[in-house]
Amino acid sequence: MYNKFYQERNKIGISLRNEISEAEFSEVLGQIKAVCIMYPDVDILIDASNLKGFDSEMMVDAYRLFSKYRGSVRKVAITTHDGFGEYVADLFREFEKVRLKVFRPDEYEKARVWALSPDPTQIYT
Numbered sequence: 023m024y025n026k027f028y029q030e031r032n033k034i035g036i037s038l039r040n041e042i043s044e045a046e047f048s049e050v051l052g053q054i055k056a057v058c059i060m061y062p063d064v065d066i067l068i069d070a071s072n073l074k075g076f077d078s079e080m081m082v083d084a085y086r087l088f089s090k091y092r093g094s095v096r097k098v099a100i101t102t103h104d105g106f107g108e109y110v111a112d113l114f115r116e117f118e119k120v121r122l123k124v125f126r127p128d129e130y131e132k133a134r135v136w137a138l139s140p141d142p143t144q145i146y147t
C-alpha cells in the first residue's frame with residue numbers, strides 16, 4: 023500500500039506501508055515520473071518506515087526510471103528500519119548527481135525537512 027502525502031512543484035513525498043504490490047509500486051514510479059517530466063531538480067521523500075516487505079524485482083523498474091530521468095532527480099530521502107534503504111542506496115550509487123540520505127524512522131522529521139523544505143534558490147512558477 024502507498025500514499026502520496028505531499029507534492030508541491032518539484033517535491034514529492036510518498037509513504038510505503040505494509041506489503042506493496044507490483045501494481046502499486048508501478049503507480050509510485052508513475053507519480054515520480056510525472057514530477058520528473060514537469061520539473062528539473064526533483065526532491066523525493068520515501069517513508070518506508072512501515073514497509074513490511076518488497077519484491078527486489080520491482081527495483082529493476084525503479085532503476086530504469088531513475089536511469090531515464092537521472093538528470094531530473096536531485097535529492098532522495100528514505101526513512102526505513104530494514105534493508106530497504108541500503109538496497110536503494112546501492113541502486114543510486116552510480117547516479118552521481120543524486121544526493122541520497124537514509125534516515126531511521128525516528129528521524130522522519132529530519133528527512134522531511136532535508137527533502138521537502140522550500141529551496142530559495144529554486145523558484146518554479
